[in-house]
Amino acid sequence: MNYTLLAIESSCDETSAAVLANGKIQSNTIATQTVHHKYGGVVPELASRAHQQHIIPVVTQALAEANITKNQLDAVAFTRGPGLLGALLVGASFAKSLALGLNIPIIAVNHMQAHILAHFIDDPKPSFPFLCLTVSGGHTQIVRVDDYLKMEIIGETQDDAVGEAFDKTAKLLNLPYPGGPLIDKYAQAGNPKAFVFPQVDMPGLSYSFSGIKTAFLYFLRDQTAKDAAFVDNNLSDICASIQYTLVKILLKKLIKAAKETGIRDIAIAGGVSANSELRKQIMLEGADRNWRVYIPKFEYCTDNAAMIAMAAYYKAMAGEFSSQDISPMPRMDF
Numbered sequence: 001m002n003y004t005l006l007a008i009e010s011s012c013d014e015t016s017a018a019v020l021a022n023g024k025i026q027s028n029t030i031a032t033q034t035v036h037h038k039y040g041g042v043v044p045e046l047a048s049r050a051h052q053q054h055i056i057p058v059v060t061q062a063l064a065e066a067n068i069t070k071n072q073l074d075a076v077a078f079t080r081g082p083g084l085l086g087a088l089l090v091g092a093s094f095a096k097s098l099a100l101g102l103n104i105p106i107i108a109v110n111h112m113q114a115h116i117l118a119h120f121i122d123d124p125k126p127s128f129p130f131l132c133l134t135v136s137g138g139h140t141q142i143v144r145v146d147d148y149l150k151m152e153i154i155g156e157t158q159d160d161a162v163g164e165a166f167d168k169t170a171k172l173l174n175l176p177y178p179g180g181p182l183i184d185k186y187a188q189a190g191n192p193k194a195f196v197f198p199q200v201d202m203p204g205l206s207y208s209f210s211g212i213k214t215a216f217l218y219f220l221r222d223q224t225a226k227d228a229a230f231v232d233n234n235l236s237d238i239c240a241s242i243q244y245t246l247v248k249i250l251l252k253k254l255i256k257a258a259k260e261t262g263i264r265d266i267a268i269a270g271g272v273s274a275n276s277e278l279r280k281q282i283m284l285e286g287a288d289r290n291w292r293v294y295i296p297k298f299e300y301c302t303d304n305a306a307m308i309a310m311a312a313y314y315k316a317m318a319g320e321f322s323s324q325d326i327s328p329m330p331r332m333d334f
C-alpha cells in the first residue's frame with residue numbers, strides 16, 4: 001500500500017513533523033524548545049505553549065520539504081503517549097482537526113514503540129526477533145521485538161531513567177539542561193577509570209539509577225569539602241567516570257537479556273542512544289559476543305516525528321486507525 005502520511009511528535013520539548021510517502025521518510029522537521037534551559041528542566045506549561053507556537057510552521061515546512069500539499073495526505077499520525085499531557089494535547093488536537101478537515105483517518109502512535117521502529121527508517125534494518133535497549137529521559141527498558149507491532153518489555157528501571165541520571169548528575173556539576181550531551185562532551189577528554197561509582201545489583205533484568213545519583217551527590221560533597229575547586233579541576237575525569245559507570249550498568253543487563261533469550265540482533269534507541277560511550281561499548285561487546293548491533297543515526301535518537309511516521313506506516317498496513325474520540329495517554333504501555 002502506498003500511504004502518504006503526516007506525523008506529529010509533541011510529547012516533550014521538541015515539536016516535530018514528518019512526511020512519509022512510498023514507505024520512505026520524505027521530510028523530518030524539528031523545532032527544539034530552548035525556553036526550558038534557564039529552568040534546568042522541562043516546564044510542562046511552557047512546553048505546551050511552545051508546541052502551540054511551533055506546530056503550524058513546523059508542519060508547513062515538513063510538507064514543503066516533502067514537496068506535497070495537505071490534500072495529498074492519506075492519514076495524519078500523532079504521538080498518543082507517553083509524555084506530558086499538555087504537550088501531547090497540542091499534537092493530538094492538531095492532528096485530529098487536520099484529519100477531520102481533510103476527511104482522512106488518524107493514527108495514534110506509542111512514542112516508545114516509535115523510538116524502536118526508527119530502526120526501520122534506513123538500512124541496515126534489524127531482523128526479528130531482536131532486543132532493543134530503549135533509553136531516554138523518561139524510560140530505560142529492554143524490549144523484545146517480535147514484529148513491527150509486537151513488542152514486550154522484559155526489563156526496565158524500577159526508579160529513575162538513565163537519561164534522568166545523566167541530566168541530574170550534570171545539574172550537580174552545574175551544567176545546563178539537558179546535561180546528558182554535555183557529560184558526553186566533557187567525557188571525551190577524561191579518564192573513565194579516574195573515579196569509581198557504585199553499581200547497585202538489581203534482580204533479573206531490572207535497573208535502578210536513583211542510588212548512583214545519591215552516591216554522586218555525596219561524592220561531590222566530600223571532594224569539594226577537601227578542595228573547593230575539585231569540580232573545575234576534574235570535570236572531564238568526573239564526566240568520563242560517571243558516563244562509564246552508567247553505560248556499564250546498561251550493558252550488564254542487556255548482556256544478560258541476550259544470554260537468556262539467545263537473541264543476537266541487538267539495537268539501541270532513544271535519546272541516550274546518542275551517547276558516544278554507549279555506542280562504542282555496545283560495538284565492542286557486540287564484536288566479542290557475535291551480535292549484530294544496530295545503532296540509529298543521531299537525528300533519529302532524540303525525539304523526532306520521522307519515527308512516529310514509521311510506526312504509523314506499520315499501523316496503517318495493519319489497518320490500525322483510531323477514531324476521533326481517542327485522547328492522549330501520559331502513561332502508556334505497549
Ligand code: KG4
Pocket residue numbers: 012135136137138139162163164166167178179180181184270271272273274275276301302303
Ligand atoms: O528520547 P529523548 O529525546 O526524549 C525522551 O523521550 O525523554 O531523550 C532525551 C534524553 C535526555 O535525558 C538527554 O540528556 C539524553 O536523552 N541524551 C543524552 C545524550 N543525548 C541526549 N545522554 C547522554 N549522552 C548523550 N549524548
Ligand code: ZN
Pocket residue numbers: 111115136270271302303
Ligand atoms: Zn523520546
